[in-house]
Amino acid sequence: MYTYISKNNDPMYNLALEEYFVTDRKFAKENILFIFQNDNSIIVGRNQNVASEVNLEIANKDFVKIVRRNTGGGTVFHDLGNVNFSIIYPDHNNTAVSMFKNSLQPVIETLNKLGAPAEIRGKNDIVLNGKKISGNAMWKSGNRFLQHGTLLFNSNLDKIQKYLTGSKDKIKTKSVSSVKSNVTNINNEVSEKIDIENFKFKLLDQYLTKQEIKTIILDNQDQLNVEQIVKNKYSQNSWNLNKNSDFEFKFREYLENKGMVEIFLNINSNIITECKIYGDFLGFSGTKQLEEKMIGINFEHDELLTCLKKADIKGIFGPSFEPEDLLKILLN
Structure with missing residues (x-):
């Protein structure tokens, strides 16, 4: 398995790099663990209507970046109290969806070893003491499969409620009083606080116990390719906001x-x-x-x-x- 920890906190760059790892032929045969953090940003699910999910007026006033990702699922707020992990691998036999939960086991095991009794719940969540600390989603491009998720360590939960409007229908159906009430930070639930940088390296160690890992080194051409994806896609309102004609x-x-x-x-x-x-x-x-x-x-x-x-x-x-x-x- 190859690994890469991004030192860049720009969501446009990190999502472009993630896409590059999935789609470029250079990495076509490799399993990759990609770890990154995005600062002060709203990451919108591929199929979502931004106007229905985000308080655009407040987010724009606060200079929050709004970026659409390739995977489905819901809209999330990212800051430096949140860490993201992407697991990328070949899927020639269309078995990746059935392996979705198995792929999360190293993340669960790492949290457990650090004193957080996390577990998988439902179709895509990781919970701690019954509250959500992680959501996960997936995307397939050709024969390459991406599974990625978030982990809330010390995130500003008030901003989730401030920027994300959520779905009133969904909230009513699930009897949830607010977007914020169903999530928690890992460090609110454990006796000994977990340092995010320590978690990153402990996660790498967990994978190392199962297989050999190598670090990806990006060359100048790689960087130019990623910057081109940012320019052509992730910096464009046509992708991020996806405005459409009026519908009757x-x-x-x-x-x-x-x-x-x-x-x-x-x-x-x-x-x-x-x-x-x-x-x-x-x-x-x-x-x-x-x-x-x-x-x-x-x-x-x-x-x-x-x-x-x-x-x-x-x-x-x-x-x-x-x-x-x-x-x-x-x-x-």
């Missing part, structure tokens, strides 16, 4: 233990002419494929169901989703 029809529902789904459509003479899908669901392939398939079909039961059944619903939305879930949202 908006369908929205939170599916328990699956996620929030929003489907925006324009329809002319019962034919779908535009489609955009948002949500915090945890599929790894993105929504573009389905959005394009929806355009040009009749907005009626049989054609919608046929279209949905031809799409990779589990890849787009997550392994627990079925075509009928989306049909119900559209026809409810």
Whole structure:
């Protein structure tokens, strides 16, 4: 396994470097553990509607960077009290999703050894004393699979509530009083505080007990390639804010233990002419494929169901989703 600990706290740079590790042929055969921290930033899930998730006025006033990532899931706030880990590896046989929880075991074991009795809960969370300390998500590009997550050590939880609006439907369904109430910092829950830098190296040691590790050294060409990704993608409002045309029809529902789904459509003479899908669901392939398939079909039961059944619903939305879930949202 190869490892890299970023010394850069810019979210645009770190997300570009993460993408580079996934997509560049130089690393195509390698397993990589990438550890990084982002300062004063909001990281938006690939399929989310920024305007619905972020208090843009306050975030912009406070000079918070807003950056969209490649993976699904929800919007999160990052500061230097938060550490991020990315696990990247080849997935030629499409087995990575089934290995999702197993891949988190070194993280769990490291926390346990440092005195934090963390455990995996639900489809993508790590919890400590029943409260969330980490969310995880995934993305696949070609035969390369990315699984990454956050860990809250000393993060400013007040800013989570300040900047992230969350989904009222989701909060109501889950009986959560606020975005903040369901999360905690690791160092609020342990008797001996854990130093973030110490955790980083203990995590490397945990992997070292299982396999040989080598450190990635980025050359000048690597740096230029990453900077180009920042310039062309992560610094662009067209990617980060993803503004779209106005939609006449908006369908929205939170599916328990699956996620929030929003489907925006324009329809002319019962034919779908535009489609955009948002949500915090945890599929790894993105929504573009389905959005394009929806355009040009009749907005009626049989054609919608046929279209949905031809799409990779589990890849787009997550392994627990079925075509009928989306049909119900559209026809409810």
